Amino acid sequence: MTDSAPVLVHDVAQLSAALDAPAPDRTAAPYNRAVVMTMGALHAGHLSLVRAAKELASRVVVTIFVNPLQFGPGEDLERYPRDLDRDLALLSGPGLLGAGDVVFAPTPQVMYPDGEPSVRVSAGPIGTVLEGAVRPGHFDGVLTVVLKLLHLTRPDVALFGRKDAQQLAAVRAMVRDLDVPVEVRGVPIVRDDDGLALSSRNAYLSPEDRQRALALSRSLAAGRDRAAAGGAPDQVRSVVRAVLDDAVDAVDYVGVLDPDTFTEVPDTAVGTAVLAVAARVGGTRLIDNTDVELIGR
Ligand code: PAF
Numbered sequence: 001m002t003d004s005a006p007v008l009v010h011d012v013a014q015l016s017a018a019l020d021a022p023a024p025d026r027t028a029a030p031y032n033r034a035v036v037m038t039m040g041a042l043h044a045g046h047l048s049l050v051r052a053a054k055e056l057a058s059r060v061v062v063t064i065f066v067n068p069l070q071f072g073p074g075e076d077l078e079r080y081p082r083d084l085d086r087d088l089a090l091l092s093g094p095g096l097l098g099a100g101d102v103v104f105a106p107t108p109q110v111m112y113p114d115g116e117p118s119v120r121v122s123a124g125p126i127g128t129v130l131e132g133a134v135r136p137g138h139f140d141g142v143l144t145v146v147l148k149l150l151h152l153t154r155p156d157v158a159l160f161g162r163k164d165a166q167q168l169a170a171v172r173a174m175v176r177d178l179d180v181p182v183e184v185r186g187v188p189i190v191r192d193d194d195g196l197a198l199s200s201r202n203a204y205l206s207p208e209d210r211q212r213a214l215a216l217s218r219s220l221a222a223g224r225d226r227a228a229a230g231g232a233p234d235q236v237r238s239v240v241r242a243v244l245d246d247a248v249d250a251v252d253y254v255g256v257l258d259p260d261t262f263t264e265v266p267d268t269a270v271g272t273a274v275l276a277v278a279a280r281v282g283g284t285r286l287i288d289n290t291d292v293e294l295i296g297r
Helices: 012-020 044-056 084-091 138-153 162-177 200-204 207-228 233-245
Strands: 007-009 031-038 057-064 102-104 157-161 183-187 250-257 271-281 284-294
Touching (some): 012 102, 044 057, 057 084, 057 138, 084 102, 138 162, 200 284, 207 284, 233 250, 233 284, 250 284
Parallel strands (some): 157 183
16 A cells, blocks of 8 residues: 555554554544445445545544344345455545545454354334334344444544435434434435446346336435425325336335334325335345425325
C-alpha cells in the first residue's frame, strides 16, 4: 500500500493502534470518527456510504466481515462473495479512503475467539417480522456484530444503507434502547440506471433473472403512485403484488410499514410509511423498499 492508502488491520490490537494514531486533518468535518460496516463484495452503494462518511468525519473506519451469526442454515454464508483485494482497491478510489483512514477486516476467530458467542443482542419484536420471520435469528446476529463493531471502532457516527431498511430500524432501536453512544445515519439506496437496487447478491443473478428482478423497483414505483393517488395501504399492497406476481418466482412479503417498528400500518394511516418487498428470482432472494406518502382516501 502507498502512503496515501488507508491502514489495513486484521486484529483488535492493530485496530486500537490505528485508531490511536493522529487522524487526517479534515478541518470542516463535524465528527472525529465515522464507521461504515460491510460484509465486503463492495459496490457503488457501499462507496456512497463511504463518501457520506468522509464528508462527516476526520477519520473513516470501514469494516469488512462476513458475519456467520446472521446467516441461517442453508443460506449463502459459504458462497457469499469474498475478495479483499478488490474491496481495498475500490475503497482507495478517488474521493474515498486515504491516509489515516482504516479498513478493519477481521477473521471469524478475531471476532468470536471462543466460537459463537453465548451472549447475544436480541432484536426484540422488530427481529421477528418480515426479514426476521423469513430469516429467524438474522437480526440478533446483525445486532450482535454491530454492537461489537461499535465497541471496537468507537465511532461518533455510524452510517447504514437504507436498502436494508429493517436493519437500519433495528440498529436505531438498539442504539436507543441500550443507550449506545453513537449517532446513526441512513444513506439513500443506490440504483442501477434501470432501477435495480445495488446489492452484493445481484452477482448471483443470470442475465434473464436480472431482467425479471427489475419488477421489484417497478412494483415500488407503482405502489408509490397508488399512495400518491390516495390509495390506502391495502390498495398499495395489491398493486405492488400484481406487478411482482407477473415477474418473480415467489413473493415473500409486501409490507406498508411503520418506519420505526416495521409493523403494518392500519388502513386509515396517513403520513410516511415504508413500502418494502422481498421476492425470489431464480435462486436469489432480493429485497427493496421506498418511502411512500399516505394521504388518506
Ligand atoms: O448490512 C450488512 O452488510 C451487514 O448486515 C452488517 C451491518 C455489516 C453486519 O454484518
